[in-house]
Each structure stands twice: as structure tokens, then as C-alpha cells.
Amino acid sequence: MAEPAPAVVDLGILDALGDAAVDEILHCYAGFCSATDSLLSGSGDLSAGADLVGHVHCLCKHGLLSLVRDHFLRALEESFERNGSSKFWRHFEPYSDISLLKSKSLIHDDEVQQVLCIALEEISSEKHYQEKCLSILVHALQSYEGDMLQGKHNAEADRIFLFSKYQLIVSSTLMATLPQCFPEILHWYFKRRLEDISTMMDDGIDSAGKDDMDLDEKSTCIKAGEMDIDEGHHQGKYLDEVVKNIGKVVRDLRGLGFTSTTEDAYASAIFLLLKAKVHNLAGDDYRSSILGAVKGWIQAVPLRFFKALLSYLGDSYDYDSPSSGLKSPLASRPSSCYPGIDAPSEGLVRWQLRLEYFAYETLQDLRIAKLFEIIVDYPDSTPAIEDLKQCLEYTGQHSKLVKSFISALRYRLLTAGASTNDILHQYVSTIKALRTIDPAGIFLEAVGEPIREYLRGRKDTIKCIVTMLTDGSGGSPDGTGNAADSLLEELNRDEESQENSVFEDGFNSDDKQAWENAASWEPDPAEADPLKGSRNQRKVDILGMIVGIIGSKDQLVNEYRVMLAEKLLNKSDYDIDSEIRTLELLKIHFGESSMLKCEIMLNDLIDSKRTNSNIKATIKRNPQTSANLGDIGLSVDNLDSTIISSNFWPPIQEETFNLPEPFDQLLSDYARKYNEIKTPRKLLWKKNIGTVKLELQFEDREMQFSVAPLHAAIIMQFEDQKSWTSKNLASAIGVPMDLLNRRISFWISKNQWDQTLTTAYSR
Structure with a gap:
């Protein structure tokens, strides 16, 4: 709204005024000042307003409108400073020490409310009174201008101008003296x-x-409801x-x-x-x-x-109001x-x-600060992950998550004290948890890079990864791992996705996916790596990210072949159903050609089971060939062999030693029957590989053990001779003395036999 223009006083006209006009102006101005002081004295007497109106008319008649306005506003300002502002701030002087105020030592429950309300009531009353005084001036100006201009003047503009000026005076006066404690x-x-x-x-x-009562309880609680x-x-x-x-x-x-x-x-x-x-x-x-x-x-x-x-x-x-407008x-x-x-x-x-x-x-x-603990508890912590996802969708502060979580990883996980197994499990849980927040894996790449870089420097990383790929218990050495941490779960998911990739209603699935991607397209965030492709073409592949740590799938396949060989050679039966299932899943991800040697290894176990049954059946039909074994309680039923195709298995380290005669005879009979069935093939025994089940009898107890063949050969020498020197025992078994001392420590370490073997064996 435009400000009304003040009256312009021509000094030449004033000079032309006579003495009577000058005296009239001086008299009116003195009366105007006196009436203003009477009105603003704060006594509440507005009777001086009648005199004020006449003096205002007189001064305005001589073109002194601006003088009237300026003097009255200045008087209002001085009066407000004296009767309003200073008194108002005096109420809060006891709280001028902010440190005591913040410590609450000066504040009681209702003290602030009482002080604030009293102070506001007083200053508001003073302000209301001054506004009444200002209204008298506005009325005087409007009545004069109305008479002079015969209603053509905008009186409302004068009122708005003066009240806005007064409000500015009040605000500026208070803000200029605002104490720090307010x-x-x-x-x-x-x-x-x-x-x-x-x-x-x-x-x-x-x-x-609380609405858990049944109907009978509700019927007796009408009073409570009321x-x-x-x-x-x-x-x-x-x-x-x-x-x-x-x-x-x-x-x-x-x-x-x-x-x-x-x-x-x-x-x-x-x-x-x-x-x-x-x-x-x-x-x-x-x-x-x-x-x-x-x-x-x-x-x-x-x-x-x-x-x-x-x-x-x-x-x-x-x-619903058309005039409201947002x-x-x-x-x-x-x-x-x-x-x-x-x-x-x-x-x-x-x-x-x-x-x-x-x-x-x-x-x-809160959730970002505790994200490490949340991921440790995944998948039980899925609700917290979902909350975090919604929050990030609303705030868009994904970069804060990345920076905070990388810092937590470096401080709490990527340390020398953390095992490679634990780091891998946390990495897999991180991938699964953040996949909920970031399905395209854009921020996951940034979070996972420090983990991948650290794991590349660990010597046992490949072995731990293979364990997680093949062990349904999650790869924990003690078998107590969470099955959800096992990468077998991801292998199963890959197989299901392939089975579900079919045509629907004659519409090509690739075309359908392309339409869906086009409909849901969004630009990549600024943090995305442009070398990784668009978020719409990405899919979080856990196995791919794990293999990416190693850098080559061939290394992983070779390590898996070594671990598979160790597992198969240590089996006491031919149950390989879980290994076959794992191999089929690995073939889906790594390709059949990469897993060919592993497939032959498993086929060797299947053929070994069949061949072993045939040999046992042949020997039982001709019991005279093993009659000499019956005297010591050995029979073909006590022997199960694993026959391997050595060209496809990893190299196996051999140790040569002498088996007890009955065992050696049993192996020879078995090998001869194999040659008869599989002519011209022959068996070459790797005597250091396998497991021997023993039952040791003593005067007061019997104990059973499953040990390596060399351990069995050592303890069986004490059956015919009660005590041995290390030199003689090593010569009888056919091994170096240092190897014998290392192997026999297994038996000496057993508390049950400590005293017996210590007495019977002398170095």
C-alpha cells in the first residue's frame, strides 16, 4: 500500500505570514505538545484528546502535517521505551546468566510461565493504551482531511501508515534492547x-x-467405561x-x-x-x-x-475456499x-x-549409526532395514549412509583381529541387507569396495569362500554358522530364476522386462560409477561380487576341487548326494566345462561304490582266498575303497610305511580281485590316505578311535611287543624317526593312554 505523501511547507509562504499567524502556530504547537504529553503519560486519562484534535487541525491548516506525525511518533517511542520496554525487560533480569538458566538451577516448574505471562500482560496493556492514543491522532487527521478534501482523501491509508510505523517502533525498540536470555x-x-x-x-x-477384555468383562465394566x-x-x-x-x-x-x-x-x-x-x-x-x-x-x-x-x-x-490459495x-x-x-x-x-x-x-x-549392528543381526533386523529404506527415500541422504558405514567397517571389521570367515559373513549380510535399500547395487559398490580390497590381501580368502559355497551351515568351522550365510542359498536362487524364465502368454520375457525397465526408468544418482552401467541394467549378484574379490573364477574352481577331494577322501561311506547337488548348482553359475574334473571325481565315488560291492561279493564266494585273515578278525567287510582317476584329481602327497601283515594281505587280495574284474587295470594303494576304525582293549575298558593309517600302524605294533625304542619302532614301520615322533604324539596326548605309552615307548 502506498505511503501518503507528507505536506510540503513553502518557507517563502511562512515568511509572508503575519505576526498573528506565527503566534497562532506557536500557540497550537505548544498546546499539541502538552496534549501529547498528557495523553502518553500513562495515567489512562484520554480527556486531553479533545484538545489534541483542535491543535492538530490548526497545525495542519498551516501545512505542518509532517511535523504533527513526526512529533507524535517520537513521543510514542520515548514513552514506550520508558513505560513499556524497560519495565518488560526488568522482569527477566534474574535470568540474565544463561549458563545458570540452561542448567535449570534458577527455574522452577511454573516460574517461567508466571514471569512471562505477567510481563506480557503489562507491556500488552501499555501497547494497547498507546494504540488508543494513536487512534485519537488518526481520528484528528482523518476529520481534518475529510473536511478539506470533501471525502476524496483515502483516510484508511493514513491509519495503516501510522499504525505500521508504530508497530515498527515497538518491534525495533524491543529488539534493540533484547537480552541474551530471552x-x-x-x-x-x-x-x-x-x-x-x-x-x-x-x-x-x-x-x-487397552481393549483386550472379553464380552463378559465388558458387560461388568459399564461404570469403568463411563x-x-x-x-x-x-x-x-x-x-x-x-x-x-x-x-x-x-x-x-x-x-x-x-x-x-x-x-x-x-x-x-x-x-x-x-x-x-x-x-x-x-x-x-x-x-x-x-x-x-x-x-x-x-x-x-x-x-x-x-x-x-x-x-x-x-x-x-x-x-475448498477459492480465495485461500496455497x-x-x-x-x-x-x-x-x-x-x-x-x-x-x-x-x-x-x-x-x-x-x-x-x-x-x-x-x-539412528539406524545409520547402528547399521553395523543391524547387519550383524540380519535377517532378524529386516524391519529396521525397511524403516531405513523409507527414510532414505524421503530424505535422499544415501551418501551419509555410505560414508558412515565405510568408517564403521574400517574401524570394527577390517582389522587383523577379525577372521576372514567373519569378514566374509559380514560382507554377505551387508550385500543382502543393502540389496533391500538399493536393489540396483549402486551404493553397495561403494560400501563393498573396502571389504573386497582388504580380503584380497588375506591368504585364506579363497578357501573361506569355497567353504561358504559348499557348506550349508554357513561355513563356520564348528558347524554353528547361520545357514542363511551360506552361498548355497544364492546358488539355489540362481537355479530358481532360470527355471522361472519362461514365456508368458506368447510374450517374450526379454521384451517384457525391457518394457518394465522403460516404464520404471530413473536417472542414476551422482554417486554412481558410470563404468558400472545404468542402474536399470544392474542386478545385485552376490556370487559375482564374491568371485570379484578373487578376480578369477578359475582360482575359485581349483580351490573347490582341492577341498572336494579332501572331503571325498575322508568319507567313510559313499553318500555324496549333497556334493552332487552343490556341483549341479555350481555348474549353473560357473559353466559345465569349468566343473568337468569335479564331476569326474564324484563319478569315481559312484563307480567305487559299485566296484567295492562287486569285489566283496566275489571274495565271499571264494572264502579260502582270505582264510588267513579270519584269525585276526579281519574280513573283506572291513574294507571300503575309493578308486580315483588320478589324472583328474589334485596331486596327493604320499608317505610310504609298512602296514601290519594282515592289513597288507587284505589289500593285496582286494587289488587282485579288482584286476580280475577290471582287466587290465590295477590298483596302486595310497596307504597314507583314508581312515582306520580301531577298538583298543585294556584291562578295565575299551575305547574306539578313527585315525589315519599311519597312526593305526604305530599303535598296532604294541600288540605283539609291549615296549619299543624310537629307533626300533621307526625301523619296523619304515618311517624316519622325526616323522614317527610327530605321529606318536597323537597317542601320547590322549590322557587315557598317557601313562601306558610313556612307559612302553622310549626315545
Whole structure:
């Protein structure tokens, strides 16, 4: 609105005035000053207003309108400084020490509320009185200008101009003398009031949720139900009363020019409450989602408070009103349901957006700070991962997750004290957990790179990876690992995806996927590596990422072949169903040609089982060939052989030694029968490989062991001779003395035989 132009005084005209006109001006100005002082003295007597009007008319008649305005506004400013501002700040002098204020040592429960309300009431009363005085001046100016211009002058413009100037005087005077403690006092006041409201509303929410009684209990609790209704009624009245008191304080503060300071104070208070609520709900339990509870609390507590406060202050806008208009692109009509609110105002929508964003960001920061523990507990912590995903979708702060988690990994996992097995398990859990948040794996690449780089420097990385690929218990050496950590799960998933890749309704699946990708296309974030391809072409491949640690699938396949050979040679039976299943899954991922040697190794076990049965059946039909073995309790039934195609198996280290005669005879008979059945093939025994089951009998007990053939050869020498020197025993078995001493320590270490063998064996 345009400011009315002040009257221009021509000094030449003043010089031309006669003495009578000058005397009249001096007399009117003196009277005007006296009337102004009487009005603004603060006594409450407005009778001087009649004299003021006449003097104003006289001065305006001589073109001194600007003089009238300036003097009266200056007098208002001086009076407000003397009777309003200085008295107002004097109430808060006891709280000038901010350190004591923050420590709460000077504040009692209701002290701030009482002091603030009294101070606001006094200064608002003074301001209201001065506004009445200003209204008298406005009336005097309007009546004079109306008479002179015959109603053509815009009197409303004069009124708006003078009151806006006065409001500026009030605000600038208070802000110029604002003590440092005042914003803290406002914050403390709103914090206490909002804590009371929060406690009351939380109690109401808790009591509303208790609805577990059966029909018989409800039928006998009519009185209790009536009490609940009464309690809800009293609760609503209490809320209205508290909001009314807060609204009066906010309205008075706004009138004094503290609009932004006031909003900052109650906004910071409600955000502190919201932060405390999120922390309380989140805790260290990652097995349940809390985002819904947080959003429910926002609607039930702060939004109800803001609804009542904005309505009291008259800051509501009706969506259906054509004149309301949304001033912010963020203030769109919300889809969520407000409790007890039919048409939320623009101000309320703005507050909901602010509160929800703050809640998302607070919960996101909590979960990011504990992401390492959350992933350790995966998949039990899936609800916490889902909450984090929603928060990041709302805030878009994925880079914060990447930086924080990489720091936690380097400090807590990628250390010399962590085993390679544990690092790999955490890496697999990280891939699975972050796959929920980032299906395209864009941020997972950044998070996983430090782990991959560290594992490349570990010597046992390949072995641990192969163990995880082949062991359904998760690769833990003691068999206590989580089956979900096993990479067999991923192998099964690859097989299922291949089986499910079929045509649907005559529509090519590749074309269908292309259409789906086009419909859901999104640009890559700035953090994405352009060399990795678009997010729409990516898929998080756990096995691919694990193999990427090694750099070559051939190394992994060779290590798997070595471990498979060790496992097959240590089997006491021919049960290889799990190994066959694993091999088939590996063939899907690595290709059949890569796994050909491993397939031949398994076929050797199958052929060995069949050949072993045939040989045993042949020997049993001709028992005379092994009659000499019956005397010592040995028969062909005691022998199971694994016949390998040595060209396809990893190199096997051999140790030569002498077996006891009965055992050697049994192996010779077995080999001869094999040659008869498989002519011209012959068996070459690798006597150091395999397992021997022994039963050792002593005077008071019997013990059973499963040991290597050399261990069995050593202990069986004590059956014919009770004591041996190391030299003689080594010569009898046919091994070097240092090897004998290493092997016999196995038996000496057994507590049951310690005393016996120590006495019988002398070095």
C-alpha cells in the first residue's frame, strides 16, 4: 500500500505570514505538545484528546502535517521505551546468566510461565493504551482531511501508515534492547508446556490401546467405561485450556514483533520432543518397525496441538475456499488422515511436512549409526532395514549412509583381529541387507569396495569362500554358522530364476522386462560409477561380487576341487548326494566345462561304490582266498575303497610305511580281485590316505578311535611287543624317526593312554 505523501511547507509562504499567524502556530504547537504529553503519560486519562484534535487541525491548516506525525511518533517511542520496554525487560533480569538458566538451577516448574505471562500482560496493556492514543491522532487527521478534501482523501491509508510505523517502533525498540536470555526463556516455557501436553496425549493413546477384555468383562465394566468417557472429556478440556494459554502468549509475542523468535522457540521444543520420542521407540531393538508408530504419534500429539493453536490464532486456510490459495508448493493436500481434522489448513500441512521430514531424518541417523549392528543381526533386523529404506527415500541422504558405514567397517571389521570367515559373513549380510535399500547395487559398490580390497590381501580368502559355497551351515568351522550365510542359498536362487524364465502368454520375457525397465526408468544418482552401467541394467549378484574379490573364477574352481577331494577322501561311506547337488548348482553359475574334473571325481565315488560291492561279493564266494585273515578278525567287510582317476584329481602327497601283515594281505587280495574284474587295470594303494576304525582293549575298558593309517600302524605294533625304542619302532614301520615322533604324539596326548605309552615307548 502506498505511503501518503507528507505536506510540503513553502518557507517563502511562512515568511509572508503575519505576526498573528506565527503566534497562532506557536500557540497550537505548544498546546499539541502538552496534549501529547498528557495523553502518553500513562495515567489512562484520554480527556486531553479533545484538545489534541483542535491543535492538530490548526497545525495542519498551516501545512505542518509532517511535523504533527513526526512529533507524535517520537513521543510514542520515548514513552514506550520508558513505560513499556524497560519495565518488560526488568522482569527477566534474574535470568540474565544463561549458563545458570540452561542448567535449570534458577527455574522452577511454573516460574517461567508466571514471569512471562505477567510481563506480557503489562507491556500488552501499555501497547494497547498507546494504540488508543494513536487512534485519537488518526481520528484528528482523518476529520481534518475529510473536511478539506470533501471525502476524496483515502483516510484508511493514513491509519495503516501510522499504525505500521508504530508497530515498527515497538518491534525495533524491543529488539534493540533484547537480552541474551530471552530466547532461552521462551524455549524453556514452550518446552515445559509441550511436555505436559505430550504426557497427557501419550497417556490417552496408551489407555485407548487397552481393549483386550472379553464380552463378559465388558458387560461388568459399564461404570469403568463411563469413567473413560469422563477422562477423555477432561483431557480435551485440559488440552483446550493449555492451548488457550499458550495461544495467548504466542499472540502477545507476535504483537510485540517476536513472531519468528516465538515460532523458533516452540518449533525447537516440539522437535526436541519428537527426537526424544524417536529415540525412545527405536532403542536397540531392530526386530520391529517403528516408523508407523512415530508417524502415528506425530498425528496424535503435535499435529493436534498445532491444529488447536493455529485455529486459536486464526491461521487456518480452507482448501475448498477459492480465495485461500496455497502459498507453498509443499503444502499440497495430504493423503494421510488427521485425527479429528476434516480439512487441514495450509499451516497444518506445512507443519506435518516439517515434522515428518525431521522424524525421517532422525530415525535415519539412528539406524545409520547402528547399521553395523543391524547387519550383524540380519535377517532378524529386516524391519529396521525397511524403516531405513523409507527414510532414505524421503530424505535422499544415501551418501551419509555410505560414508558412515565405510568408517564403521574400517574401524570394527577390517582389522587383523577379525577372521576372514567373519569378514566374509559380514560382507554377505551387508550385500543382502543393502540389496533391500538399493536393489540396483549402486551404493553397495561403494560400501563393498573396502571389504573386497582388504580380503584380497588375506591368504585364506579363497578357501573361506569355497567353504561358504559348499557348506550349508554357513561355513563356520564348528558347524554353528547361520545357514542363511551360506552361498548355497544364492546358488539355489540362481537355479530358481532360470527355471522361472519362461514365456508368458506368447510374450517374450526379454521384451517384457525391457518394457518394465522403460516404464520404471530413473536417472542414476551422482554417486554412481558410470563404468558400472545404468542402474536399470544392474542386478545385485552376490556370487559375482564374491568371485570379484578373487578376480578369477578359475582360482575359485581349483580351490573347490582341492577341498572336494579332501572331503571325498575322508568319507567313510559313499553318500555324496549333497556334493552332487552343490556341483549341479555350481555348474549353473560357473559353466559345465569349468566343473568337468569335479564331476569326474564324484563319478569315481559312484563307480567305487559299485566296484567295492562287486569285489566283496566275489571274495565271499571264494572264502579260502582270505582264510588267513579270519584269525585276526579281519574280513573283506572291513574294507571300503575309493578308486580315483588320478589324472583328474589334485596331486596327493604320499608317505610310504609298512602296514601290519594282515592289513597288507587284505589289500593285496582286494587289488587282485579288482584286476580280475577290471582287466587290465590295477590298483596302486595310497596307504597314507583314508581312515582306520580301531577298538583298543585294556584291562578295565575299551575305547574306539578313527585315525589315519599311519597312526593305526604305530599303535598296532604294541600288540605283539609291549615296549619299543624310537629307533626300533621307526625301523619296523619304515618311517624316519622325526616323522614317527610327530605321529606318536597323537597317542601320547590322549590322557587315557598317557601313562601306558610313556612307559612302553622310549626315545
